[in-house]
Amino acid sequence: MRPGASNEVVYASPYVPPEWVAAHGFEPRRVLLEGSGGSGAAMGRCRFAQAFAEHADASGAAAALFATSCDQMRRASSLVVEDCPTFLLNVPATWQSATARDYYRAELLRLGDFLVDLGGTVPADGRLTETITRYDASRRVLREAGTLAKGSAFAKALTAFHRDGKPPVLDGAVPRGNGVPIAFLGGSLLAGNSAVFELVEANHGEVVLDATTTGERSLPAPIAPQSAKDDPLEALVHAYFDHIPDAFRRPNTRLYEWFTRECADRGVRGIVFIYQSWCDIWRAEIPRMDEILDMPLLALSPAGSEGMDGRITTRIQAFLETLQ
Amino acid sequence: MKAAPARISLSAWEARYATLQAAGPHAATYDGPLGRHLVEGDHRLATLAFDNSVAALRLWNFLLTEEERLREARAAGKKLVGAMKDLGTVPVLAYAAPNVVAFYPDGAWWIPCIMEMSAGLLAVADRLGIDDSFCPVRAVLGAFETEAHFPIPDLLTCSVGATCDDFSVIAQRLESRGRHILWWEIPHRRTPRPAEDAVELADGVHVPQVQLELVQAELTRVRDAVSELAGITLDDALLAEGIRVANHVRRLLNTLRHAVFSAAFCPLPALELLIAEMLALHYCSDRAETIAVLEELQVEVDRRIAEGVGISPADTARVFWVNPVADLRAMNLLEDCGARLCGTDFMFCHALDELDETVPPLEALARAALADPMAGTSDSRALRVCRDARRWKAEAVVVSRIPGASHCATEGGRICETVETELGLPAIEIEVPPLCDGLEPALRTRLEALVETVMERRCQ
Numbered sequence: 197m198r199p200g201a202s203n204e205v206v207y208a209s210p211y212v213p214p215e216w217v218a219a220h221g222f223e224p225r226r227v228l229l230e231g232s233g234g235s236g237a238a239m240g241r242c243r244f245a246q247a248f249a250e251h252a253d254a255s256g257a258a259a260a261l262f263a264t265s266c267d268q269m270r271r272a273s274s275l276v277v278e279d280c281p282t283f284l285l286n287v288p289a290t291w292q293s294a295t296a297r298d299y300y301r302a303e304l305l306r307l308g309d310f311l312v313d314l315g316g317t318v319p320a321d322g323r324l325t326e327t328i329t330r331y332d333a334s335r336r337v338l339r340e341a342g343t344l345a346k347g348s349a350f351a352k353a354l355t356a357f358h359r360d361g362k363p364p365v366l367d368g369a370v371p372r373g374n375g376v377p378i379a380f381l382g383g384s385l386l387a388g389n390s391a392v393f394e395l396v397e398a399n400h401g402e403v404v405l406d407a408t409t410t411g412e413r414s415l416p417a418p419i420a421p422q423s424a425k426d427d428p429l430e431a432l433v434h435a436y437f438d439h440i441p442d443a444f445r446r447p448n449t450r451l452y453e454w455f456t457r458e459c460a461d462r463g464v465r466g467i468v469f470i471y472q473s474w475c476d477i478w479r480a481e482i483p484r485m486d487e488i489l490d491m492p493l494l495a496l497s498p499a500g501s502e503g504m505d506g507r508i509t510t511r512i513q514a515f516l517e518t519l520q
Numbered sequence: 521m522k523a524a525p526a527r528i529s530l531s532a533w534e535a536r537y538a539t540l541q542a543a544g545p546h547a548a549t550y551d552g553p554l555g556r557h558l559v560e561g562d563h564r565l566a567t568l569a570f571d572n573s574v575a576a577l578r579l580w581n582f583l584l585t586e587e588e589r590l591r592e593a594r595a596a597g598k599k600l601v602g603a604m605k606d607l608g609t610v611p612v613l614a615y616a617a618p619n620v621v622a623f624y625p626d627g628a629w630w631i632p633c634i635m636e637m638s639a640g641l642l643a644v645a646d647r648l649g650i651d652d653s654f655c656p657v658r659a660v661l662g663a664f665e666t667e668a669h670f671p672i673p674d675l676l677t678c679s680v681g682a683t684c685d686d687f688s689v690i691a692q693r694l695e696s697r698g699r700h701i702l703w704w705e706i707p708h709r710r711t712p713r714p715a716e717d718a719v720e721l722a723d724g725v726h727v728p729q730v731q732l733e734l735v736q737a738e739l740t741r742v743r744d745a746v747s748e749l750a751g752i753t754l755d756d757a758l759l760a761e762g763i764r765v766a767n768h769v770r771r772l773l774n775t776l777r778h779a780v781f782s783a784a785f786c787p788l789p790a791l792e793l794l795i796a797e798m799l800a801l802h803y804c805s806d807r808a809e810t811i812a813v814l815e816e817l818q819v820e821v822d823r824r825i826a827e828g829v830g831i832s833p834a835d836t837a838r839v840f841w842v843n844p845v846a847d848l849r850a851m852n853l854l855e856d857c858g859a860r861l862c863g864t865d866f867m868f869c870h871a872l873d874e875l876d877e878t879v880p881p882l883e884a885l886a887r888a889a890l891a892d893p894m895a896g897t898s899d900s901r902a903l904r905v906c907r908d909a910r911r912w913k914a915e916a917v918v919v920s921r922i923p924g925a926s927h928c929a930t931e932g933g934r935i936c937e938t939v940e941t942e943l944g945l946p947a948i949e950i951e952v953p954p955l956c957d958g959l960e961p962a963l964r965t966r967l968e969a970l971v972e973t974v975m976e977r978r979c980q
Contacts, residue, residue: 267927446678446688476685476924
């Protein structure tokens with residue numbers, strides 16, 4: 197490990213299992229990023245990808261993990277200019293062949309080798325199982341709490357869980373009210389984007405489903421204790437690769453199946469679709485969502501960390517007025 | 521009837537064609553005056569400058585009659601494969617079946633340029649929610665919706681993974697409109713670990729064996745689908761023959777490129793060279809004719825070199841060009857500004873590398889797919905640009921950004937930096953939209969400044 201680096205390994209992709217990183221002796225940190233202040237957007241660069249590259253440079257982390265789930269993030273790994281070691285995890289876009297699945301598994305093993313080279317340890321017998329079990333228990337608590345808490349509180353709890361993997365604390369969180377049930381959908385959010393949750397709630401909306409990449413859509417499937425014991429790596433592949441629906445998968449039918457089902461279960465009446473500037477992968481889904489989902493959709497591309505400007509506020513107010 | 525090499529207008533070609541006809545008709549069945557394509561809607565031809573050789577006329581006519589060939593192939597009972605994104609791999613496989621014709625629907629990205637927006641393809645893409653923040657290849661959506669520019673393929677394939685986001689989402693949008701797609705994975709090409717089994721690709725890059733095996737398995741799925749479509753078994757013998765023919769085409773192109781890039785006087789304009797290179801992708805839907813077209817071009821180029829003549833003066837600035845241009849006019853503009861092509865990477869240089877005939881055919885194709893510059897890092901692409909620019913003594917590099925394309929947000933800058941660091945050459949980025957008329961003064965200024973920089977460096 198480079199001198200002065202922390203024991204943290206930072207990442208942004210939901211396809212990086214933190215259990216795998218932790219079992220190798222590092223502290224996984226899935227980061228909620230501030231928006232990039234650089235000139236990337238003017239170049240056509242995704243704000244999130246640019247922000248993660250900048251974060252990797254400045255974080256002092258032991259390593260930064262990128263993933264190939266979009267071209268922008270894939271190429272952003274080359275933007276890291278300081279001496280922070282980077283690892284690019286190949287996450288196949290296809291999922292209907294055993295080859296693609298096997299490749300993801302092989303990539304996790306390669307990630308493990310990278311972490312060992314970095315000074316980590318090969319997980320001893322039982323360590324991976326124990327780590328999986330611990331994370332899975334935290335996620336179970338998180339999911340249960342998420343059914344009761346306000347969307348903004350749940351988003352904060354998710355962020356905290358991604359940051360340290362510990363069971364979320366939702367004591368004192370304001371319980372969910374009776375506002376118009378809203379689903380959030382889209383790619384990864386930046387820190388400043390969380391204000392959209394509060395704006396919705398302040399205007400008589402209730403976020404009952406956070407299907408952004410930083411939200412509950414990107415949580416892996418629950419892992420049965422026996423699976424974690426029998427073949428823990430296979431359990432991770434199943435929970436992450438087989439389960440997490442995303443816009444970049446080809447075909448991405450599972451995203452629509454999952455989202456339609458969740459919306460129906462939760463009585464969603466409107467969708468707030470959030471995407472970052474120059475995020476082709478998510479932006480291209482807006483017209484399909486409009487075609488497939490028979491409910492109002494508001495597409496927003498909020499600025500990064502500058503908070504909500506009048507443009508966003510007015511649109512959310514108008515959207516919720518329409519639904520009331 | 522030989523004339524001094526020159527770039528001439530469409531109207532000048534009309535007059536020249538009449539003279540040529542008086543001397544006897546050309547053998548190619550698609551022969552005819554270029555002006556007929558203008559009448560059919562290819563309005564951009566009126567603003568382009570063309571090489572004045574008979575070989576170039578044949579090249580243009582061959583290119584502009586592809587739709588007719590595809591419709592004839594279907595009428596003759598052949599099966600059509602629409603290969604998307606991989607640029608140069610799936611067609612080699614598909615053409616190995618005698619009753620299959622493969623083409624790239626991606627090529628529709630030039631329709632807004634060629635037809636000067638009159639086809640309305642981008643407007644259709646707009647209506648489908650894929651607006652001009654995406655790459656102009658979104659014209660593909662319009663072409664499928666209107667069904668007016670090529671017959672709808674019997675089988676659609678699309679490589680995905682380490683590809684640009686724009687094409688990936690456009691293909692997904694296409695599938696959402698009811699076009700079934702066989703997706704196959706092309707992983708991000710990475711450097712092998714020190715003790716890892718690896719293979720060397722044609723361009724000298726090494727890839728891990730595990731990645732080669734993945735792509736080979738994916739291409740096996742594609743082969744099986746083509747076999748089923750064709751009603752025959754695409755065995756190794758057929759595939760090997762397909763590879764042999766592909767290599768013949770690639771050798772012809774490489775000989776042509778080397779001759780053009782290294783001649784004292786530029787013997788073939790940039791625009792015609794771009795089109796000739798495109799023939800490597802899917803043979804413009806006729807393998808045999810592609811070979812004939814390229815052979816005739818080579819004869820013309822050899823003649824010009826032997827006679828010491830070309831389309832520009834000997835001291836013209838030597839430029840390496842990166843990325844295809846959405847507006848073909850930009851290639852004319854390069855020469856209008858006093859430069860010539862001395863090296864290209866139109867995003868499919870892997871389709872010009874010869875396939876390895878000493879390994880099993882599917883492995884050879886997998887190696888070729890992994891050599892795609894888009895599958896690797898921007899830095900590895902930059903290094904190949906440097907290698908080829910050095911080989912052909914380029915004096916400057918132009919990186920042509922594709923509007924909205926995800927890869928262009930990062931790679932252009934990396935390539936320019938690498939060129940400046942590794943070669944000490946000036947490099948610029950320009951952006952070329954489907955019709956660049958409105959930007960032409962700015963583009964011209966930048967290209968002229970680059971040429972002036974080259975000339976100044978010569979004096980130093």
